[in-house]
Amino acid sequence: MTATHGRCSRKKSRLVNNTIPLDARIYVAGHRGLVGSAICRRLADEGYHNVLTVSRSELDLRDPATVDAWFAGNRPEYVLHAAGTVGGIEANRTLPADFLHDNLLMQATVLQAAWRHGTTKLLYLGSSCIYPRDCPQPMHEDHLLSGPLEPTNEAYAVAKLAGVKACQAYRRQHGCHFISALPTNVYGPGDNYDPGSSHVAAALIRKFHEAKLSDSKEVVIWGTGKAKREFLYVEDLASACLFLLNHYDEEQTINVGTGRDVTIRQFAEQVASVVYPAARIVFDPTKPDGPPRKLLDVGRLHALGWKHTTSLADGLRATYAWYVQQEAIG
Ligand SMILES: NC(=O)c1ccc[n+]([C@@H]2O[C@H](COP(=O)([O-])OP(=O)(O)OC[C@H]3O[C@@H](n4cnc5c(N)ncnc54)[C@H](OP(=O)(O)O)[C@@H]3O)[C@@H](O)[C@H]2O)c1
Numbered sequence: 001m002t003a004t005h006g007r008c009s010r011k012k013s014r015l016v017n018n019t020i021p022l023d024a025r026i027y028v029a030g031h032r033g034l035v036g037s038a039i040c041r042r043l044a045d046e047g048y049h050n051v052l053t054v055s056r057s058e059l060d061l062r063d064p065a066t067v068d069a070w071f072a073g074n075r076p077e078y079v080l081h082a083a084g085t086v087g088g089i090e091a092n093r094t095l096p097a098d099f100l101h102d103n104l105l106m107q108a109t110v111l112q113a114a115w116r117h118g119t120t121k122l123l124y125l126g127s128s129c130i131y132p133r134d135c136p137q138p139m140h141e142d143h144l145l146s147g148p149l150e151p152t153n154e155a156y157a158v159a160k161l162a163g164v165k166a167c168q169a170y171r172r173q174h175g176c177h178f179i180s181a182l183p184t185n186v187y188g189p190g191d192n193y194d195p196g197s198s199h200v201a202a203a204l205i206r207k208f209h210e211a212k213l214s215d216s217k218e219v220v221i222w223g224t225g226k227a228k229r230e231f232l233y234v235e236d237l238a239s240a241c242l243f244l245l246n247h248y249d250e251e252q253t254i255n256v257g258t259g260r261d262v263t264i265r266q267f268a269e270q271v272a273s274v275v276y277p278a279a280r281i282v283f284d285p286t287k288p289d290g291p292p293r294k295l296l297d298v299g300r301l302h303a304l305g306w307k308h309t310t311s312l313a314d315g316l317r318a319t320y321a322w323y324v325q326q327e328a329i330g
Pocket of ligand 1 (some may be wrong): 029030031032033035036055056059060062063081082083084086102106110124125127128146160182184185186188190191194199254
């Protein structure tokens with residue numbers, strides 16, 4: 001069957017070095033989240049004044065008919081897809097069906113509506129967790145689908161892989177300028193600090209902060225502290241997203257990270273130095289470390305001309321300042 005009702009731009013040429021007009025209608029899906037809110041700040045800073053956002057209560061992205069009607073009414077020219085059901089190890093372990101169901105639906109509805117209503121370009125955010133569990137390090141885009149996934153977040157990873165593949169499929173079948181990117185671990189203002197569902201950076205900031213408030217000297221951290229991880233400040237990710245929307249139009253997904261990693265011990269020491277320098281860090285080796293290393297190869301992104309600018313120390317300071325302010329507001 002031939003699809004006849006889509007309106008994707010069928011321009012053969014790639015949309016690169018394409019300066020998006022400041023009055024373009026740009027829809028940020030997930031604008032209240034960690035990544036989406038940073039993208040909105042970045043767009044505002046750069047002078048974009050026609051940014052479209054809509055709350056989840058008005059537009060549940062899992063509902064195809066509502067999403068289609070919203071796109072028909074608002075006709076976004078550019079879409080940054082930063083909506084998703086996300087969480088740490090525990091949430092992934094206990095809610096795999098939700099992670100799979102919600103993310104598959106959210107990306108399917110948005111991509112379909114963007115195609116049907118003529119969106120010029122769309123950026124979908126995947127995740128570095130879609131690389132194989134035993135991936136060679138650093139992880140290059142060519143390593144995708146070369147081995148089994150990490151079992152602790154398999155459902156989420158399968159959904160995110162489907163999102164990356166969906167962008168490729170719309171490009172091939174309909175000529176859509178849909179691209180995807182794979183960010184590494186992100187941290188920053190607006191993160192989720194709930195101990196039941198937070199990621200490692202937010203969890204440690206909260207842990208050290210609470211230890212400081214209760215004047216307890218010892219802070220216990222899961223694992224041996226030897227595993228290595230890469231962390232990207234969310235404002236840098238927002239900058240990379242706009243850069244890619246302007247300068248990248250390839251079928252292959254692209255890694256977004258710093259290209260540098262630290263041990264969890266080094267990371268915890270950095271957090272302690274910002275939040276609670278008097279803390280004594282104790283590791284609990286009976287708890288799992290997860291994979292020993294997860295570092296992105298960012299060679300392709302660097303070759304395009306984008307590099308992160310925020311050091312871990314500066315990013316953590318800014319994040320903690322925001323966290324303290326939120327605590328004060330209540
Ligand atoms: N955080 C990371 O370390 C990281 C790393 C790599 C990739 N990513 C990717 O980046 C994207 C955003 O992640 P994040 O950390 O910013 O997540 P987040 O803070 O949890 O934000 C997710 C956003 O999605 C919205 N959303 C969730 N379900 C929705 C629904 N049914 N309908 C409409 N909106 C819905 C949320 O709306 P509400 O505000 O109403 O809840 C929220 O604004 C995800 O695709 C994730 O895979 C994140």
